[in-house]
Amino acid sequence: MFYNLKRKHTNNGMLSRVDFEIRQKKLKETGV
Template sequence: GPGLLIHSDQGAQFTSREWAAFLREHNLEHSMSRRGNCHDNAVAESFFQLLKREKVRRRKYRTREEARRDVFEYIELFYNPKRKHTNNGMLSPVDFEERQLKLEKAGV
């Protein structure tokens, strides 16, 4: 089956034959936003902007594994359990989800 999912807008570089060939060659699956709908990608764009700004900006990784580990640790040890979000009432994603589950169990 397909490997990693690559999501993009419908820019010319992402609709070219060369891009499609690259994706096939590397066993990647392509997903695209709807034409003219920038909101399809808003959550992902916001997350990656934070990842770049808070973690990987100006870093030079010696290996792909070092980069993978650094991004994994950012997501699993900081972003999800600790990073507070204004849209979640200043709760981390983990705390917000736990609160929602408690409310659902209580029938609220």
């Protein structure tokens, strides 16, 4: 099964999967 990494998702602020994971990683690093 192919998963579109660039597809936008409404449940994460219209970010692609890759952008969402990058944002989550940055939030964890800053402790927010």
